[in-house]
Amino acid sequence: MPKTAARSGENGAGEAETVRYLNPNVLNLGVSATLKINELSNELVRQGRTVYKFGLGQSPFPVPEAVVRALRLYAPQKDYLPVNGLPALREAVASFHSRKDLVDISPAHVIVGPGSKELLFLLQLVFNGDVIIPGPGWVSYRPQASILGKRIKVLHTRFEEKWMITPGLLEKAAGEDTGPKLLILNYPGNPDGVSYQRSQLKELVEVARRHNIFILSDEIYGQLHHKGKHISIARDYPEGTIISSGLSKWCGAGGWRLGTFSFPPDLKWLMDAMSVVASETYTSVSAPIQYAAVQAFSADAELENYLWHARRILSLLGNQITDMLLGAGVKLHKPEGAFYLFLDFTELADKLAGRKITTPEELCSRLLDETGVALLPGSVFNRPPGDMTARLAYVDFDGARALAASVNTPLHEPLPDDFISHYCRKVIKGTEKMVEWLR
Numbered sequence: 001m002p003k004t005a006a007r008s009g010e011n012g013a014g015e016a017e018t019v020r021y022l023n024p025n026v027l028n029l030g031v032s033a034t035l036k037i038n039e040l041s042n043e044l045v046r047q048g049r050t051v052y053k054f055g056l057g058q059s060p061f062p063v064p065e066a067v068v069r070a071l072r073l074y075a076p077q078k079d080y081l082p083v084n085g086l087p088a089l090r091e092a093v094a095s096f097h098s099r100k101d102l103v104d105i106s107p108a109h110v111i112v113g114p115g116s117k118e119l120l121f122l123l124q125l126v127f128n129g130d131v132i133i134p135g136p137g138w139v140s141y142r143p144q145a146s147i148l149g150k151r152i153k154v155l156h157t158r159f160e161e162k163w164m165i166t167p168g169l170l171e172k173a174a175g176e177d178t179g180p181k182l183l184i185l186n187y188p189g190n191p192d193g194v195s196y197q198r199s200q201l202k203e204l205v206e207v208a209r210r211h212n213i214f215i216l217s218d219e220i221y222g223q224l225h226h227k228g229k230h231i232s233i234a235r236d237y238p239e240g241t242i243i244s245s246g247l248s249k250w251c252g253a254g255g256w257r258l259g260t261f262s263f264p265p266d267l268k269w270l271m272d273a274m275s276v277v278a279s280e281t282y283t284s285v286s287a288p289i290q291y292a293a294v295q296a297f298s299a300d301a302e303l304e305n306y307l308w309h310a311r312r313i314l315s316l317l318g319n320q321i322t323d324m325l326l327g328a329g330v331k332l333h334k335p336e337g338a339f340y341l342f343l344d345f346t347e348l349a350d351k352l353a354g355r356k357i358t359t360p361e362e363l364c365s366r367l368l369d370e371t372g373v374a375l376l377p378g379s380v381f382n383r384p385p386g387d388m389t390a391r392l393a394y395v396d397f398d399g400a401r402a403l404a405a406s407v408n409t410p411l412h413e414p415l416p417d418d419f420i421s422h423y424c425r426k427v428i429k430g431t432e433k434m435v436e437w438l439r
C-alpha cells in the first residue's frame with residue numbers, strides 16, 4: 001500500500017500512485033482557507049513576527065459567564081445523548097427562534113450537531129438535488145458540495161447590489177429545470193458583513209416558492225446584527241426554510257462545536273435522514289456542551305446585555321475601519337452585522353499592478369509579508385479568479401477587556417471617542433498599516 005497521502009507525495013511517482021487510492025472529490029482540495037490562515041498566522045507569531053490576525057473569523061468575545069458556569073456544573077454528564085440532541089436543548093432552541101425570530105418551531109424539529117458546519121454537510125449529503133450558493137459566500141459551502149459530488153450553481157452577486165442575491169439571479173439559477181434545489185442563504189453575511197431588508201427577503205421568497213427551492217438560511221450571525229434587527233426569512237417562507245444557528249458566533253464559543261438546524265414540518269423527512277447519518281457517524285454532541293447550551297439559548301437578561309455590548313463595539317469598530325479603508329481608495333460597504341468586511345481593490349488595480357500584484361492571492365501574500373496583515377483572498381469565497389477582493393475579519397482584539405469597559409457606558413450613550421483606539425488597538429493599527437501600504 002502507498003505510504004504517503006497524495007498531497008504530500010515526495011515525488012511524482014509516489015503521488016501518482018497514491019492518487020489512485022483517494023476519492024477524486026477530495027483530490028484537489030486543501031485544508032479550509034480560514035483554518036490554514038489561522039495556523040500560518042500563529043506560526044509567524046511563534047517566529048517572532050507581529051501579525052494582525054484578520055484571517056480567521058472567530059468571535060473576539062468570551063463565552064458569557066453564565067454559560068461557562070453551566071458547563072462547569074454539567075462537566076460530570078457523561079452519557080451518550082439522543083442523536084437529535086438533549087430534549088431540554090431542543091426545547092430551548094425552538095423557543096429561542098420563536099422569541100427572537102417570531103417563527104413557530106417545534107422542539108421535535110430541531111437537530112443539534114457538532115457545529116452547524118457538520119449539519120450543513122449532512123444536509124447536503126442526504127439531499128438529492130442541486131445546491132445554489134452565493135459568491136461571495138462562506139468558504140466551506142463550495143468544498144462541502146464538491147466533496148459530496150453535488151452539482152453547484154454559484155450566484156455571482158455584485159458590489160453595486162451590496163453583494164446580495166437578487167430575485168433575478170435566483171430566477172436565472174432556478175432556470176427551466178424543475179429538479180430539487182437547495183439555496184444556501186447567509187446573512188448577516190460572511191464575508192461581506194451586510195444584511196437583507198425584509199422586503200428583499202420577500203422578493204426572494206416569491207421566487208423560491210414558485211420554483212419550489214428549499215432554503216438553508218445560515219443565520220449563525222443573526223444575533224450579531226449590529227442594530228439587533230435580524231429578520232429570519234423563515235417568517236415569510238416558513239414551509240421551505242431550515243434555520244441554521246449555533247454557539248460559535250453570538251455566544252463566542254466556536255471551539256465548543258455546537259450548531260443547530262430547525263426544520264419546518266414539511267421538511268422533517270430531511271432531518272430524519274440527517275439523524276440516520278449522524279447516528280452512524282458522530283452519534284451525538286458532547287453531553288456537557290449540550291447541557292451548557294441550554295443556558296445560552298434560554299431567555300436571559302445577562303446574555304441580552306452581553307449581546308448589546310458586543311454589537312455596539314463591533315458596529316463602532318467596523319464603521320471606523322471602513323472609513324479608513326474608504327479613504328485609501330478601497331471599495332466596501334458599511335457593516336451591518338457580524339465582524340467581516342469584504343474589500344474590493346478594483347480601483348487600485350493599476351497601482352497594484354505597478355507593484356506586480358495582479359491577483360488577490362498575491363495581494364494577500366504580499367500584504368502579509370510586508371505589513372503583517374493577514375487577510376483571505378476573494379477566490380476562497382467563490383469570487384472568480386483574478387477578482388481583486390479580500391475579506392478582513394476585524395476580530396484581533398481582547399473582547400473580554402472591551403466588554404468590561406463597555407459596560408461602564410450605558411447602552412443609550414455613545415462610547416467615549418477613544419474607546420476603539422484604546423480597546424481595539426491592534427485592529428486599528430493593522431488597518432493603518434494597510435492604508436499606508438496602499439498609498
Ligand code: PMP
Pocket residue numbers: 057114115116117118138186190218220245246247248254257258259
Ligand atoms: N456559516 C458561516 C457563515 C460561518 O461563518 C461559519 C463559521 N463558523 C459556519 C457556518 C460554521 O459554524 P459552526 O460550524 O462553528 O457552527
Ligand code: GLU
Pocket residue numbers: 032034035055056057058117138139140190
Ligand atoms: N467561520 C469562520 C470563518 O469564516 C471559520 C470557522 C470555520 O471555518 O469552521 O473564518
